[in-house]
Amino acid sequence: MSKNITVCFSASGVTKRAAQLIADTLNTELIEITPKTAYTKEDLNWRDKNSRSTLEMSDKSSRPEITNEKVDLSGVDTVFLGFPVWWYIAPTIVNTFLEANDLSGKRIVLFATSGGSDFGKTVQFLKNSVASDTVISEGRVFSGRFEDNDVVEFARQYI
Template identity: 55%
Template sequence: MSKVLVTYFSASGVTKSIAQKIADDNGYDIFEIVPQEIYTPEDLDWTNKESRSTIEMNDRTFRPPIAESTDVSEYDTVVIGFPVWWYTAPTIINTFIESVDLSGKTIKAFCTSGGSGIDKCVDDLANAYPELDFAKGLRLTGRESAEKIKEWISE
C-alpha cells in the first residue's frame, strides 16, 4: 500500500478545505505550505499591477520564502494542491518543490479554480522539473466524492 502525503498552499481557505477533506476522507497525512509572510487581501489583488502576487507571478524565478518544509522521504505519492494564479501554479509551489526531495515519488497536483484547468499548471511544473514524475492532475471544486479522489490518487 502506497503512503500518501497531501500538501497544499491556500491563500483564501478554499484549497485548504479541499486538502483537509482529501486527507480526512482517506486517512492521508497532511502538510500546509505556509508563506513566511502571509498574503493579505491587498497582496492577492490580481487587478493591481503593484500587488505582491502580481509582482511575484511576473517573475517566474521568484521563490517566496516558506515558514517551514517537511520530510517527504517516507511517502510514495505526494499530492500538491494550490489555487491557480495567472493560469499556473503560484511560485510558492516551486519554493516547496525545491525544499524537498521528490525524486522517485509520484506527484499528483490538484488545483482550485473558478475556471482555469490543471493541465497547463502540471505542464509548467513538469517542464520546470523534468526529473520529477508528475502524474495527471485534477481540478477540484470540493464537491467530488471521496471515492473519485481516492481513485485519482491511486491510478
C-alpha cells in the same frame, strides 16, 4: 502498501478545505505550505498590477519564502499537491516547496481550485522544480464553490 501525503498551499482557505477532504479520505497527513509573510486580501488582488501575487507571477523565478521549507518525505510514494490556479499555473510559492524537498522517484498528483481556469501549463512549469524521475500528473481542478462529495470522489480513485 504505498504511503501517501497531502500537501497544499491555500491563500484564502478554499484549497485547504479541499486538501483536508483529500487527506481525510485517504487517511494521509496534511501539510500546508505556509508563506513566511501571509498573503493579505490586497496581495491577492490580481487586477492590481502592483499586488504581491501579480508581481510574483510576473517573475517566474520568484520563490516566496516559506516557514516549513523542509518536510520529511522519506517513505512517501505519492504526494497529493494542491493550490489555487494563478495565471494558469501554480503559484510560485509551490516551486519554493518543491525545490526545498527531495521528490526523486515520487509521484505527484495535482489538484487545484480555480474560479474558471484549468491547469494550463502547470505541469510544465512545476517539472523545472523537481528531479527528472519525479512524475507529475494532473488530477483535478475544482471550482471555488466545489461540493465536498466531488473532492471525496476524486480522492477515492486513489484508494
